[in-house]
Every structure is written in C-alpha cells, then in structure tokens.
Amino acid sequence: MIYNIFKVGWKMNHSRDTADFYLLRTEGLTKRFGSLVVNKDINLEVKQGSIHAILGENGAGKSTLMKMLYGVYAPDAGAIYMDGEAVSLHPPLKAKAKGIGMVFQDFRLIPAMTVLDNIALAMSSGGWRLRRKQLRDSILGISEKYGLSVDPDAHVWQLDLGQRQRLEIVKVLLIPGTRVIIFDEPTSVLVPQEVEAFLQMLGLLRQDGYGILLITHKINEVLACADQVSVLRSGQITYTASREDGLDGNVLIAAMMGAKTLKPVNKQTQDAARENPVVLQIERGTILGNHGETVLKDIQLTLRQGEITGVAGISGSGQRELAEVLFGLRHLTSGRLTVDGKELEGGTKAFMEAGVSFVSEDPLKESVIPGFTILEHMVLDGIPMKPKGAGIDWQHVRSLLEGSEEARALALAAADRRADQLSGGNVQRMVLSRALIRKPKILIISYPSRGLDIGTTRTIQQQLITLAERGTAVLLFSEDLDELFKLSDRLVVLSGKQLRGPYRPSETDASEIGSRMLKGELA
Template structure:
C-alpha cells in the first residue's frame, strides 16, 4: 500500500491501514441499538462513549450518502437492507478508512435499493474512497467498475479496465470457462384450478419474535407442480412466513393444512408430511459446526443406509457423488467440514440436499444468493424440473427477474398483508414493484 509491500494479516492490521469491509453476513448485535453497534466498531479503547457526538456523526454520514440510518433504532427491528446500510455507516465512521470491500452487497437488496446502492458507490468514489466490489452480477460490474478482475477456482482468468472496454459476454466466458452457460427453459404455467392443493393456510396471523404482528389475514394455497413466487421488500415478513410454512414458527391464529390434514407441530411434523426447507441464511441456520458435507446430507437429504448398528457411510458417499444434483451444483468434497465452506458452497450443499430428497413441498428462500451466473441458472432449471415432477414450491426472492422467470403465480408481501400478484404473463415487474412499495392493488 502507498507503494510499499505490506502484510494485512491479522484483520486489525488491515484496519490500521485504512481497510474496512461490509461482509455478506453482517457483524451486528441484534439486541443492541444502531448507535451501540457502531460504538463497538469505532471505539478507540477508552471507557467513555461520546454518545451525542457519535449520534451526530451517524446522522451526518447517513445524510451525505443517502443511507437513512436511525441511530436510535433497535437492530433486531431492521430489515436486511437497513442492516446493510448500518454496516456501511459503521465502516465509514472508523477513523482512517480509505478502502472499503463490499462482499456480494446487493444480494439482500430489491431492485429499487440496488439503484440507490450503486449511486452511493459513485459518491464514495468521488470522495476518494477505494472500492473493492465482490459480486457475481455482471450488470453491476458493467454499471460501476473502473477495473475488473475475474476469479475462477482461485485463479485470475481475466483482467480489464473500463478504458479497454468491458463486455458482458467476455466476463461470462471468463467466469464459466469451457463450461457452457445453461439456458433456463420453462413450460407454460400450469393451470392452478386443475392442480391438487397440497398446503393451505386460512385466516392466518403471523407474529414476530417480540410479539408484534407481521402478517395478518394470511391466505395462501400451494398446489402440486406449481411454483408460487413471493415478492416483497426485505423485512416485509418473508422470514416469518417461510418459518411458518416449515413449522419453525407457529401461527398465532388461523389454520394450516397439509394434504387436507391440520398440522400444528414443529419441523419434524412438517418433514414427515413431505416438506423440505432452505432458509434465507443457511450459513448460520443450516450448518452444524464440525459436521462434514456428507453428514449434513443425511439430515433431510439422502436416506440413511444402515450397516450393522451404524450408518453405511461408504454407500451414502457413493450415492451422493453419483447424484445428478451434486454434479450439477459442483458440490465440494463430501468429507470437508461444512463450517469451513464459503457462503456459496454452503448454499450449494443445502440446495443439493433439498433437491435430492425430492419433497412434496419445498419452501426455499433466495436460492441464487451469492452464486455465479452458471450455478444460478443450473439451480433455476432444477427447481423448474422439480416442479414439473410434482413438487409444490414456495419461492422467496427479492430478484424480480428470477421470480418472473420461475414462478407460475406471484404473491406480494407488503403492509402486513399477502396479496395476489397474478401470473407472470399477466403482469409486469413495475406492477409487482408497485405492490411491494404500496401494499395495495395497482
């Protein structure tokens, strides 16, 4: 740095050199306020926190870059987009910060928020900050990058600057190598009235972690072979609804039926009824520390094979490596510990596990988050194939393009309500975006 060879390990040394990072999985304490979280990051080791001064700094930086961060808010009440903006303010307020690394920053943002985020990057650049943007999204690279480096399997495969001319097809080729980019194809939407209802919620009320009403008057029907896409601005109740549909969160009121029978138990009862679940944060919620990929796959994935009094791990490993899902998703070595994997490889693991099981009902959140374009298209095609085989899929995504590409029917979470969005062929992304922002029929 500054023309001199330097070592940036451990992280405290990088921080001293002026390098900050906004992680894909946020470093926040939910039980504390925004101000207290920032105080933990900017503290210089003294016993006293100048709260009034820090509050003014938060408001000033927030206003300058259009971040709308409220220092008095409780972090547990913030949606993902708001938490990311908090992380950005936190980095900016660390004294001496001059380089900021963003790791997959738009994976938690809706399209309207992405535009604001890219504008903020431009403001930071004009103020002299160096920006390192880690992303799989080609359109973002083309929109804001001055220089581009493509990594594949730990190797640099391409480098270029804006003055050289940046081309999306060239970047995709550098990312994919000789592997052809799969085309996602979907047959016409199934006729909902003819499909069999496999899961239904009537007059549901969903409460948050602190007893607040998140969704009221919930009515939702899932049908065999149909992909129901759920759109909504982050924090509109997606997590809570997904947890209800897998028994992780009970309905505060109303009735939930699977295949015509009322189900009120926890995840075990839902799994027994044929439901699989991919959470929005598999790195924190789907990984058991110390367990290998292979051991994770036996949990709601590959059927356990017995050998004497124990499991036949050789047979289980053989079935996993031979599975189409593991090959298609380029699953890592089955004997690797899952807690040592990157976020993208954890995502591959939990998706492969869900697909291998071929459940009757799949509740899945943000399947393409943090994945390259090739793997994203593979997953999208596998979800379509799974639905064609009869699985009812409830798909949560903040990527409207993904929802329109995969869904047979759209619903929108906004204003504590779940409203019908229609079939993708009968509506447009701007109309769905209007429902997301307004919470009412267009």
C-alpha cells in the first residue's frame, strides 16, 4: 500500500531528541469575546512523539483554545511558536500549511459525497491534483496502518458517528505535512468497544512522531495514554503534570472542579414485583431506514410511568430510527404505537401534545437554529410562551428560565448568548435544560452525557432520576453501560434488527448485556 504517497510536506526527524523538541508552544495566549475572557495567559507545549491531554469542564475554554491553534480564531494576546519561531496560524489554511490538523467534535463532512470525494475535497484546497486510484490506495493504506477501517466508496450518510470520525482522522493524516493533530473530545461519539481501538491508534501516531493534543474530560483515558496533562479551568491552566511526575485521577478531578464537590448519584431500587402504569407502547413494530432498508422488525417496547428504560446497543443498531419514531419524526411501517392507550400516527406536534419530549443524539446539528439566543431556543418545546401585544413577553420567559432549578443545576450559559456560538457541551446543557423544564410525561433522550465533564454528567443523571421519581417515563439511549446500569429500572438491547428484553439490571450484568449487544443472543 502507498498510504504515504501524499505526505511530502514534512517528515518526522527521529534523530532529534524528542524529549526536548517542541513542535508547538504557546506563551500567554489570550482570547476575548467582547467583555468575556474565554482564555487567559495560556502556556503549553506539544512535543514530537507525545500526547498532551487538556482536561476541563464544559465551558472551561478548551474548544476556543484549540480553535486558536487551528487558526479559526486569532488570539487577542500572546504568541504561538513552531520549531522555535513565532507563527501566525489564522486563518486555518495557514495552520494546515504549518502542519496542524484538527478532528472537530462536529465533523466537517458532506453527507451526499463519498468518503473518497470528501478527502479529495480537503486535499485539493492545497492545490493538489489527485488521481482517484492513487487516493483510494492511500486511504486504504493509512486505514490499514492505523486500524481506521474506512470504505473509500461509501457515502458519508451511510456512516455512523464512529465511522465518520475515522474518516476525519484519515483525512487529516493524508493532508500533506501534518505533524500536530488536535482531537476535540474524540471519544464522545464512540461506543466503549471503539474507545480502546482509538487509544491504540493514538499510540501508533505517537510512535510515528506526531504531536497529539487530546481535548477530553475523561480521566481514565488520560491516565491510559497521556504523556502530559494540563487542566483548564475558567479559561486558565491551573494544573500541569507529566507521566514522569505521576498522574493521579483524584488530583485531576480536584483540579478540574476547583472548590466544587462531586456529588454521588442516588437512585432507589424499585420493587421488581411492582408494575407501574404503561404510558407508551409499541406492538409488533417495523421501522425502515432512510433508503427503505429494514432497521428494526417486529419489536415490542413498553415504557412505564416513573421508570427509566435504558437502551443498549452497538452504534448504528437502530437507536436513531427508534428515537425518531417515538417523537413522530419517522413512522412505523407496520405495527402500532400508543400513548396512554391512544394510537398516535401524526407528526411531532401530536407527540408533543401527548407530552413527549425528545433530546436528539446530535443537538449541535439538530437542535440549534443559527442566530437564535438560548432564551429564544427555550420557547421551542420548553418554556410556554406568554403573548405580549403582537409578540412574546420575553421578560416573562427570562424570569421563568432564571428561576428554573434545572437550568441552575446544569449551569446554563447566559440567556442572551447565541446558541450557535456555544461549545458542544453548552449546547447539550441547553437542550437538556429545555426538555427538563417542560417536565414531560415521556422523555426520549439520546446520549445525555456525551461530551460532558464528570460533574455535569452526574448532575444530569440525578436530574433524570428526579424526573422519573416525579412520574416521567424516560427512555435513555447511551453507549455507556455503567450509566445504563446506574440509572435504569429496565434494560433493552438493540441487536440484529431486533429489540431484546426487558432485563432487570439487578438480575444481569454488563458482560451479559455486552454479549447480547455484540452477538445478538436471545435471553
């Protein structure tokens, strides 16, 4: 394979002492948006052949810092050095020319195009004229070398989130001269089985001399792979340590959270003999995908008042399609769906009127209206609107939002901030706050802790438990089996186009559920 056919712009210099060679270094890097100081006096470095992890809670300024290093934002103060010389990286074309690549949380892909065409588009911006056969061979070669299984001829719309991330990584590796790679919350879109493979890939990249910046909030992953860790809190680096110094998970959590304490999640075990009233039911349901393929067939699903039903499954097993059916975005091809015994066949309006709320798996793309503030988003299936003259009484909406215990608990950003300028974690807080404020009869929620720090994750988990205790039926999609076992009263598994279960968490374990996810075994 000729995976490296286009990698001509820069070659790793293994003769240098990698312990002392900085590919990238910053001094006093600062970024402001109006009066808001997002990053202040940031000093960090990325060594050749090393992984530098940046830890921090959501809103700590991690994504803004990375966007400065990738040239999306120009810093307001401070300097960036590469190979010992001060450089300007804004706009991103300059950063790419200097050898910096970035894998964003929100992938920069065109769904209607193939994998090969997306990569060709990214590379052609540098003036390359590419032959398709050579590029296909390069994609397959780089995929084989780093364990990134990607089909060059597949269309992006056919790929799940994990596959799209692999495509983004291959794209960055094939861009000529890449030597520093920034990963922004990379494992937030991966199922547990994919995380280990991702960490192994990072190890291979380190061996090949790349400098890695890993933006994350997951302590265990940092402990598993990082050579150096910096903790970002309130826009400033408050703690730095190296593997040689010794990395301690409890110390890192304390550095992330500052004076805040990490609250335990408290859930009472329900009486297995008690059967709460049924509020939603699917009987013998079949669901088709976007192109007429059968995604799920002959499924039975029952949601009960005051219970959390967890949904486990390998990514792409029908989670999205099932969630969309339960909010009227997609219809059953056959079978029956009822809420409180009444069959629902309309669109989302009928489901909303029946008391159903929905938090999608990709709120950045599916729940944000460009230009709208957080306050304006709150009246979309959240806070009820009160008319004022010919318009809306926005002061009334603001007072309800500011008085909301859900918004306070999730540390929602300022109501006047534009939602399309928020980090992924803050968008997640916004859509979760909106759903919880409504206090729905039924909540369909996908991957609520994806991309969120440990403190916010525990807050959300406790909010879901409290919501269920107040009578809401919750259907929880999650790739985290620990989360599912911690929160769920019942578990179901999507596998082999079927829905299996329910199972009681107290009567099974993660190994058994994982086996059903992977092998589709019947109980």
